[in-house]
Amino acid sequence: MEDLSLFSLGLLAVALLATGVVAGIVAGLLGVGGGIVIVPVLYYMFTALKIDPAVLMHVAVGTSLATILxxxxxxxRSHYKRGSVDMDLLKRWWWAIALGVIAGATLAGNISGGALTLVFGFVALAVSANMMFRKDGAHLADSLPGSPVKEVLGFLIGGISVMMGIGGGTLGVPTLTLFNYPIRKAVGTAAAIGLIIAVPGTLSSIWFGLGAEGLPPLSLGYVNLVGFFLIIPASTLTAPLGAKIAHTIDPxxxxxxxxxxxxxxxxxxxxGVLF
Known part of the structure; x- marks a missing residue:
């Protein structure tokens, strides 16, 4: 897919549109952030389209971060209007998250696609285990830890999330609820954390991907513009369908x-990376 032929561009567009549809439905079904769905679906789509493995994961991560913008x-904004964003916590935590994002984005831009894939793979296993085995309401402590543990947690959430191409929900919500944080506040605050991750993460993906070889057609660095403009409306339109289906199936x-x-x-x- 090195050229800009109509066939290759059309195939890419259809695949990315399908990615948005799948991401929207799954996000609506489960109430999860789009990134944790978009990245693996893009990974499979790009693999099937024979995108260069050297840049495949970088583009999946970069494009996902751009959609989170x-x-x-x-x-x-929606959570803020409902009063479910803890602004006091964000004011004390944002800089640690931002430092983690900068560190994670820099590392992601300088490691191989295989290493980035391993990061996503291992963290995905951890998230999967948390979803399967953690009981509702289970927590480690009654409140968030003090400094410097709290800052280290923010740093890790920012760094790992940007390397995975996800917002704040996947790691932020489980972390906050582990410390007995109210679920609504955790979800709303994590949504705001997603912006702290996505803005520098997207800019870094563009910067480190400029001039890279083997990129899909119409990519700005590691951000695929076709994906950006197709995934957002597709996922937005199909998320309500997923939410509707969720009411008919056991959550x-x-x-x-x-x-x-x-x-x-x-x-x-x-x-795939190790063997």
Missing amino acids: ATGTSSA SKLKLVFALFLGFTGLRMIY
Whole structure:
């Protein structure tokens, strides 16, 4: 897919549109952030389209981060209006998250696609295990730890999230609820954290990908513009459908299915790199 032929561009567009549809439905079904769905789906799509393995994961991560700029802004604004964003915590935590994002983005821009794939694979396994085995309401302590542990947690959330191409929900919500944080506040605050991750993460993906070889057609650095403009409307339009379906299916079974999908994806990524 090195050229800009109509066939290759059309095939890419269809694949990315399908990515948005799948991401929207799954996000609506389970209430999860789009990034944790978009990245593995893009990984499979780009593999099938024979995108250069050297840049495949970088583009999946960069494109996902770019979509969070739009979806995350809408989500964070909605939660803020409902009073579910803990602004006091963000004021004390944002700089540690931002430092983690800068460190993670710099590392991601300078490591191989295989190493980046391993990061996603291992963290996906951890998220899958948390979804399957952690009981509702289980927590480690009654409140967030003090400094410097709290700052280290923020640094890790920012760094790992940007390397995975995800917003704040996947790691932020489980972390906050582990310390007995109210779920609504955790979800709303994590949505705002997603913007702290996505803005520098997207800019870094563009910067480190400029001039890279083997990129899909119409890419700005590691951000594929076709994906950016197709995934956002497709996922936005199909998310309500997923939410509607969710009311007819047992949520616990849906959660298990997605956890198994994440676990399988993580194992497949790790196996593909190591073996």
